[in-house]
Amino acid sequence: MTINGHHHEQNKIPIHLISGFLGSGKTTLLNRVIDYYKAADIKAAIVMNELGDVNLDGQFIDDDVPMAEMLGGCICCTIRGDLGLELKQLIEEHQPDVVLIESTGAANPMEIIDAVTEAALFIRVDLQTIATVVDGPELLVRSRRGGRTYKLMQDQIRCATDLIVNKADKLNPEELIEVQQLIRELNGYAPLTMTVRCMTELNMFDLSPKDHTDAEYRQLHGKHVCGANCRLEGHDHEGVQHSHSHDDESQEAHASHAHVMSFTHYFAGPVDSHSFEELISRLPQEVYRAKGIVTFSDTNSRFLFQYAYRELEFTRITPQGKVNDVAVFIGEHFSRSLLAQELAQLQ
């Protein structure tokens, strides 16, 4: 049987993460997305994470939608290891077309990206969207005060592929502009919409967002500045687009699909170790992390690989049970299609 790349793509279950500070409107957005899927006859499942032991928000979610509740800790730290298992169970039991994760407001999205991509080692999932709901008025208040909470809000904004700036009804025109400017300094890429009760177009939650063409890629690539380590402070913001005029909006929405932070590839079979290493060494610097499991055809052995800070490491493994041959790439604004092509050529 030949398994082509396309078939593989279709086998991955898209995951969309809804991030954002406490009380920003994540549940409000989640409900809209659920209705959106319902209208399109798309079967969704949800993972909800709460710091407390009761899922209050979950009470307001449609009963028909399968939900995994992860309570009593934050998926980005204390119960992070459970996320993969929860996802696996949810997917196996309900076979959804798509999974939505609502994280706690305290979660650092970088850690969740890590946890979801770890899960990709044993289930076919692909983290496609990080939609960050920003509490507009709260962001302004926090920006004047600084501190750790503000830092977390900044991280959530930096890592977003889509930004929903909510509670616009509580901002005057000058504040609306100030909020947008603040956000654009942190993330010049993600399309941004100002909303009241998260009322916005939801195409970022579509099942297969369009990948960028090479031309779009080059254009974005040229503008890319917000550095690889989006967690780090004091990175260079020079050249980041600041505010977008209204005319840019359609263009911006188009580019939204171009913003990618993770890409998961499932190998159809063993690959040559030299070609694999060569591919990794040629990764653009926008890809700052990769990990996975590969089987090498030339040595007939299986390895866990880790790539970080441009260093590649292998650990020989003999996994118990079924584990996929898979590679997960994490980074900012790199081209999924270029990478997919190169990986396909390995086979």
Ligand SMILES: Nc1nc2c(ncn2[C@@H]2O[C@H](COP(=O)(O)OP(=O)(O)OP(=O)(O)O)[C@@H](O)[C@H]2O)c(=O)[nH]1
């Ligand atoms: N004024 C105003 N209130 C809003 C808006 N969107 C949501 N709210 C209110 O803000 C509160 C929090 O909304 P949620 O959607 O529960 O926010 P959340 O991010 O899920 O909250 P946590 O799960 O507690 O982190 C609710 O009382 C909403 O009714 C908005 O655009 N304007």
